[in-house]
Amino acid sequence: MIGPYRWRGPYCQPWHHQSVPELPEVETVVRTLAPRLTGRQVRGVRFLSVLAFRGNRRRAATMLRGRQIEAVRRHGKFIVFELGGGPRMTIHLGMTGSLLWGGRPGPYTRAVFELDEGRLVFDDPRQFGSIEIGAALPDRLARLGPDAFEISAEEFAARLKDRRGRIKPLLLNQRFLRGLGNIYTDEALFRARIHPLAVAARLSRARVGRLHAAIQEVLGEAIASGGSSISDYVDAEGRRGWFQMQHRVYGKEGEPCPRCGAPIRRIVVAQRGTHYCPQCQRR
DNA sequence: ATCTATTCCTGGCTGC
């Protein structure tokens, strides 16, 4: 992995030091890649794994060949490639996906895009990521909720108002709000001092406001720390920016809460490891 | 609407 660590595959550190690509990581990838990819022409595509692309790979390669990349943007956790005169392509990084500009294909490379200038390599050891092309795509993207980093406090409150589910599963639901994943959800709930199992509709106006602010704060800080090392990010060396965010609760079970000192607790919510301070985040 | 369980995958960790 990255920074002070030598590349020995993506799992040199325990999980709680790992950043799964969520909104800020995808945003960083897009900001890095957009200026390099925009205007480039796809010369050819190789899919090195059956799982990387669900569908007819040969047809997909034909559809992509010769297309110009007109724009690269983020939609929630999806990376959207606007291709001239053709359907869109999306890449989702899943759990362990990464896109490397000019990278060399390695043991976990699932797809290689050869461009008129340069090359884009999609690595994904666990293969939870996916590449999609086709007509159904705009629909699928449109079904997602508003962007977690763009939604206003008013709209956020309005959307929460009649939801009877627990707050954490709701925040993870991409059709409710797009972009948050397990880690930043825990971090935002901690900052807002809200219990992950609190019923969404029953949160006070003040708490909803705090939660909205906490989400913006956490995502903003993470993007800023990712952005600060963008130039490093691009060389195959890595994802340094992804690890600069300091987690306060995620992966810190048993460690003292940075606010009150009580030991951080870990429970399972919606089949996800969930970290919170039982003292600061009351039900 | 909301909840739970299951599936996909693999490296690293645990425990015997």
Added chain:
DNA sequence: TGCAGCCAGGAATAGA
């Protein structure tokens, strides 16, 4: 030391 088994989770899906 070796190795089986478990664990992590984004998202789709099925079923309650």
